[in-house]
Amino acid sequence: MGYDYIRPASLEQALSLAAQGESALIAGGTDLLVALHKKKRPAPGRLISIRSLPELAGIRDEGARLRIGAAVPLADLLAHPAQARLPALAKALGVMGSRQIRNVATLGGTLCNASPGADAAPPLLALGAGVELAGPAGRRTLDLAEFFRGPGRTALQPGEIMTAVLVPWPGAGTQSHFLRRSRVAMDIATVSLAACFGLTNNRLSGVRLAAGAVAPVPLRLRATETFLEGKALTDETLAEAAKLARADVAPISDLRGTAWYRRELVGVFLARALRAGNGGKP
Amino acid sequence: MKTTLHLKLNGRDAALEVAPHARLLDVLRDVAGLTGAKEGCGEGECGACTVLVDGRAVNSCLFPALEAEGRSVVTIEGLAGAQGGLSSLQQAFVQEGGAQCGFCTPGMVMSAAALLSANRDPSDDEIRDALVGNLCRCTGYAQIVASIRAAAGKAGAP
Structure with missing residues (x-):
């Protein structure tokens, strides 16, 4: 080890440092520092801390959407009044790590870390969130579904920094649910699923589904969404949707669960989430 | 190559010489001589290294010392009353x-x-x-x- 640690004062400075290469970005550091100390990844020449950059701070209601600074700690987001309008996201944030972790781990960090089981990802995907990236060539925004490229891999180009997560406010009558299975507290999810939808006269609308820990990336369940759109919520619909959802995912077997179990659970969670829309137990 | 870290440590202004990559836990124990915070797992699971930074609990084993610049850090040693009694x-x-x-x-x-x-x-x-x-x-x-x-x-x- 023995890397340098630099704390730039502005995003501009951080971008110019990042462009010089041989460095890694660090925000809360709760994943990166463990990897470095346990030598699971080679130490970079230096760490560029983006934790306190003013451009990455703050939570702002922009009218049609909520803008969450990429360096906002999970605990700050969890304590923000906006959470009342984003219950699925709040539920996911609440089970991420411990208090100590949530006090420093950032929303941008957990997304850039691109773990297939990142708990914040399915609710954000189901909410239709985007991410704002700044780089040498300027700023761009990307649908979060386009951001994840593989385990630990994202659409971030060299020298790019995630600056914000953009969450469109759910429309009136939209409900959102988050379901998750893990072995113990503070464990990574075995399976997680988030669902956003409207339900009027037992008809589904605006269905958006996303699952975590069941594929190389957290992903939208597109075929299942298409099938459910406009359907009546019946046992037959649920059974068919569960079948489609199981086909939408590509889980592996590991110490937390087998691929078979994960597939089963995706179907079960989907049915529970949709039934919850009708006042059923989630 | 060391840097000077300025912080409020258990209510008192402190200036400590630290390596740029040092963890807050190591600085507290080895530089400031405050051995109350312990290293258990070293990866943020066990909480034996928990201290307060600006009033919030953090794992000092995962906290870069330089991020404490200008902040208030309270360890178990800082909980005791002015006369040294237990809180x-x-x-x-x-x-x-x-x-x-x-x-x-x-x-x-x-x-x-x-x-x-x-x-x-x-x-x-x-x-x-x-x-x-x-x-x-x-x-x-x-x-x-x-x-x-x-x-x-x-x-x-x-």
Whole structure:
């Protein structure tokens, strides 16, 4: 080890440092520092801390959407009044790590870390969130579904920094649910699923589904969404949707669960989430 | 190559010479001589290294020392009163048997201090939730929860 640690004062400075290469970005550091100390990844020449950059701070209601600074700690987001309008996201944030972790781990960090089981990802995907990236060539925004490229891999180009997560406010009558299975507290999810939808006269609308820990990336369940759109919520619909959802995912077997179990659970969670829309137990 | 870190440490201004990549835990123990915070797992699971940074509980093993620049850091040593006596929270741990081998205790107490400063009257569930990131290998959780419950009702806690 023995890397340098630099704390730039502005995003501009951080971008110019990042462009010089041989460095890694660090925000809360709760994943990166463990990897470095346990030598699971080679130490970079230096760490560029983006934790306190003013451009990455703050939570702002922009009218049609909520803008969450990429360096906002999970605990700050969890304590923000906006959470009342984003219950699925709040539920996911609440089970991420411990208090100590949530006090420093950032929303941008957990997304850039691109773990297939990142708990914040399915609710954000189901909410239709985007991410704002700044780089040498300027700023761009990307649908979060386009951001994840593989385990630990994202659409971030060299020298790019995630600056914000953009969450469109759910429309009136939209409900959102988050379901998750893990072995113990503070464990990574075995399976997680988030669902956003409207339900009027037992008809589904605006269905958006996303699952975590069941594929190389957290992903939208597109075929299942298409099938459910406009359907009546019946046992037959649920059974068919569960079948489609199981086909939408590509889980592996590991110490937390087998691929078979994960597939089963995706179907079960989907049915529970949709039934919850009708006042059923989630 | 060392850098000078300026912070408020247990209420006093401090300037410490630290390596740029140093962890707050190592600086507290090896530079400041405050050995209350312990290293258990070194990866943010056990909470034995818990300290308060600007009043919030953090794992000092995952906290870059330089990020404490200009901030207030409170360790278990800083909880004691001006005369060096135990705080009411620490006293409650003594009275309720909230410590067995003692290794996790400083971290438990700091997590409890953060909880009680935000919530004067937590339920048992809230206490347990606040301790999710603190492991006791002696498994003395019942007494730890009882200690915090006992301290919650008292004036002056934590």
